[in-house]
Amino acid sequence: xxxxxxxxxxxxxxxxxxxxxxxxxxxxxxxxxxxxxxxxxxxxxxxxxxxxxxxxxxxxxxxxxxxxxxxxxxxxxxxxxxxxxxxxxxxxxxxxxxxxxxxxxxxxxxxxxxxxxxxxxxxxxxxxxxxxxxxxxxxxxxxxxxxxxxxxxxxxxxxxxxxxxxxxxxxxxxxxxxxxxxxxxxxxxxxxxxxxxxxxxxxxxxxxxxxxxxxxxxxxxxxxxxxxxxxxxxxxxxxxxxxxxxxxxxxxxxxxxxxxxxxxxxxxxxxxxxxxxxxxxxxxxxxxxxxxxxxxxxxxxxxxxxxxxxxxxxxxxxxxxxxxxxx
Amino acid sequence: xxxxxxxxxxxxxxxxxxxxxxxxxxxxxxxxxxxxxxxxxxxxxxxxxxxxxxxxxxxxxxxxxxxxxxxxxxxxxxxxxxxxxxxxxxxxxxxxxxxxxxxxxxxxxxxxxxxxxxxxxxxxxxxxxxxxxxxxxxxxxxxxxxxxxxxxxxxxxxxxxxxxxxxxxxxxxxxxxxxxxxxxxxxxxxxxxxxxxxxxxxxxxxxxxxxxxxxxxxxxxxxxxxxxxxxxxxxxxxxxxxxxxxxxxxxxxxxxxxxxxxxxxxxxxxxxxxxxxxxxxxxxxxxxxxxxxxxxxxxxxxxxxxxxxxxxxxxxxxxxxxxxxxxx
Numbered sequence: 345x346x347x348x349x350x351x352x353x354x355x356x357x358x359x360x361x362x363x364x365x366x367x368x369x370x371x372x373x374x375x376x377x378x379x380x381x382x383x384x385x386x387x388x389x390x391x392x393x394x395x396x397x398x399x400x401x402x403x404x405x406x407x408x409x410x411x412x413x414x415x416x417x418x419x420x421x422x423x424x425x426x427x428x429x430x431x432x433x434x435x436x437x438x439x440x441x442x443x444x445x446x447x448x449x450x451x452x453x454x455x456x457x458x459x460x461x462x463x464x465x466x467x468x469x470x471x472x473x474x475x476x477x478x479x480x481x482x483x484x485x486x487x488x489x490x491x492x493x494x495x496x497x498x499x500x501x502x503x504x505x506x507x508x509x510x511x512x513x514x515x516x517x518x519x520x521x522x523x524x525x526x527x528x529x530x531x532x533x534x535x536x537x538x539x540x541x542x543x544x545x546x547x548x549x550x551x552x553x554x555x556x557x558x559x560x561x562x563x564x565x566x567x568x569x570x571x572x573x574x575x576x577x578x579x580x581x582x583x584x585x586x587x588x589x590x591x592x593x594x595x596x597x598x599x600x601x602x603x604x605x606x607x608x609x610x611x612x613x614x615x616x617x618x619x620x621x622x623x624x625x626x627x628x629x630x631x632x633x634x635x636x637x638x639x640x641x642x643x644x645x646x647x648x649x650x651x652x653x654x655x656x657x658x659x660x661x662x663x664x665x666x667x668x669x670x671x
Numbered sequence: 672x673x674x675x676x677x678x679x680x681x682x683x684x685x686x687x688x689x690x691x692x693x694x695x696x697x698x699x700x701x702x703x704x705x706x707x708x709x710x711x712x713x714x715x716x717x718x719x720x721x722x723x724x725x726x727x728x729x730x731x732x733x734x735x736x737x738x739x740x741x742x743x744x745x746x747x748x749x750x751x752x753x754x755x756x757x758x759x760x761x762x763x764x765x766x767x768x769x770x771x772x773x774x775x776x777x778x779x780x781x782x783x784x785x786x787x788x789x790x791x792x793x794x795x796x797x798x799x800x801x802x803x804x805x806x807x808x809x810x811x812x813x814x815x816x817x818x819x820x821x822x823x824x825x826x827x828x829x830x831x832x833x834x835x836x837x838x839x840x841x842x843x844x845x846x847x848x849x850x851x852x853x854x855x856x857x858x859x860x861x862x863x864x865x866x867x868x869x870x871x872x873x874x875x876x877x878x879x880x881x882x883x884x885x886x887x888x889x890x891x892x893x894x895x896x897x898x899x900x901x902x903x904x905x906x907x908x909x910x911x912x913x914x915x916x917x918x919x920x921x922x923x924x925x926x927x928x929x930x931x932x933x934x935x936x937x938x939x940x941x942x943x944x945x946x947x948x949x950x951x952x953x954x955x956x957x958x959x960x961x962x963x964x965x966x967x968x969x970x971x972x973x974x975x976x977x978x979x980x981x982x983x984x985x986x987x988x989x990x991x992x993x994x995x996x997x998x999x
Contacts, residue, residue: 413825417822417825419829425809426802428799429796429803452783453792459985459986460767460773461773
């Protein structure tokens with residue numbers, strides 16, 4: 345085990361997989377940085393918006409680490425073509441606000457091709473992005489969506505995403521970028537489609553999604569001090585999510601609170617509540633609830649970061665919602 | 672004019688197969704209550720001219736009007752007919768239908784319902800060929816409407832800066848659905864990407880030999896590292912945007928007649944005779960194409976239907992996720 349930051353764990357996973365598998369090709373805007381200035385000795389000038397891909401061009405060269413023009417739809421479709429011919433592209437769509445630009449290629453080509461072609465086309469594409477707006481991608485069949493919640497899951501899920509023969513969208517989170525944690529040095533992949541129980545409890549299940557998992561852990565500590573035993577479950581794979589695992593937890597506790605930073609309407613958390621209402625009906629002691637920001641179109645890389653404090657759920661809000669559920 | 676009789680014969684065979692396959696589809700589908708979709712009638716010389724200049728493992732992606740692309744690239748007629756009939760024995764187990772059907776073992780990677788939506792994928796296939804140092808090109812067919820889609824421009828820009836072995840074939844049939852190319856498109860299509868340094872030309876899309884020559888040169892440039900080519904082929908669709916579209920509401924009879932007089936099969940038949948092929952040889956080719964196509968649709972009528980247990984199969988390859996929706 346080594347202590348490292350979230351972003352270093354994600355970077356390690358990519359680097360280790362690229363060493364193992366020469367078919368991995370990294371594509372995106374400024375994934376190396378300074379492209380076209382090699383003659384002046386400029387190389388590796390950026391490494392992606394937060395340095396996750398820094399150093400890769402020096403180790404693997406410009407053929408495998410390729411800066412693209414600002415063309416999200418174009419390079420996402422290029423990834424589909426590379427994948428169809430046996431490569432494993434890893435593409436950087438910096439922020440979820442940019443995903444809509446690539447949406448047509450991501451859905452109609454990357455998500456649908458394997459199924460529609462009856463297995464003739466494979467799409468082992470990893471799409472890496474930062475942000476909370478993951479529900480649209482979860483809505484689409486054929487895409488696997490994951491959201492790590494700490495350095496350990498950042499490395500394990502990134503490795504799993506890259507090794508998967510299916511397309512995987514990795515939703516990283518800027519709030520977690522500098523979080524420190526223990527990470528095994530050797531490569532490992534977390535199982536896709538499996539949630540994990542982070543701390544057992546008996547009175548309710550707090551379900552975290554990516555960055556909101558830390559919030560659940562903090563709230564669980566506060567609730568414990570108040571005499572309420574909360575079980576914290578970390579969803580990890582957002583689609584297709586672990587219905588059986590979450591059901592099992594809720595059947596133990598009888599109550600569910602999903603804590604989610606995405607928009608509320610037609611979102612992942614409302615889907616989870618609906619499914620769990622069916623699957624754990626006879627064990628429920630209260631209606632499943634979800635806690636999200638209000639439906640304001642201000643999320644993401646906001647012009648004014650202070651806005652976030654106004655709309656994001658905090659540990660206090662989680663504690664209040666949990667108390668209401670258990671009351 | 673081509674003097675190579677084998678090529679002239681190959682081109683004629685391709686034209687006849689596209690024409691007869693489409694005609695059989697219309698005949699059987701209208702009788703059987705199956706969809707026809709977007710017929711390729713009239714544009715055959717484009718797909719056939721290009722695909723005859725390609726090697727079997729060159730990659731091709733089609734458009735929404737893709738029956739001709741699939742046939743010209745060598746897909747199995749019977750399995751295509753089964754696919755169009757929604758049978759589990761089709762090229763894609765009946766899942767893809769006319770616009771997405773694919774047969775990758777002959778280098779045909781499928782069409783798309785999104786105008787211009789396949790150009791990035793073709794660019795990726797071209798990048799794969801370049802990364803593997805392969806003697807291989809990728810071809811994307813598009814219609815004239817696609818030149819106004821931003822993503823096509825994104826892909827061509829990258830193909831140009833990386834000198835990718837990509838051939839973009841713009842089938843300019845004059846209409847994007849009902850909208851005239853003269854209304855919707857600024858400048859000449861063949862001029863659009865010339866400023867990117869992309870070799871661009873316009874050819875008579877009704878003459879298979881002209882299209883063949885252009886594709887052959889484009890292929891030679893592509894595999895020798897000279898980058899992409901745009902070929903605009905001037906052509907015409909005989910039917911409307913889809914089968915049953917009342918296209919006379921936006922096209923004059925005079926215009927239709929002018930193009931019917933330049934039918935690609937008639938023009939090539941004449942050229943083939945001039946190249947020394949005989950009436951009997953050509954008639955044989957046409958007859959075989961017709962009987963193969965009829966047989967394909969007779970077979971499609973008795974194809975095994977797609978079944979419910981197959982529905983959730985193959986959404987994911989990951990074994991633990993392979994049957995989503997059955998997990999609760």
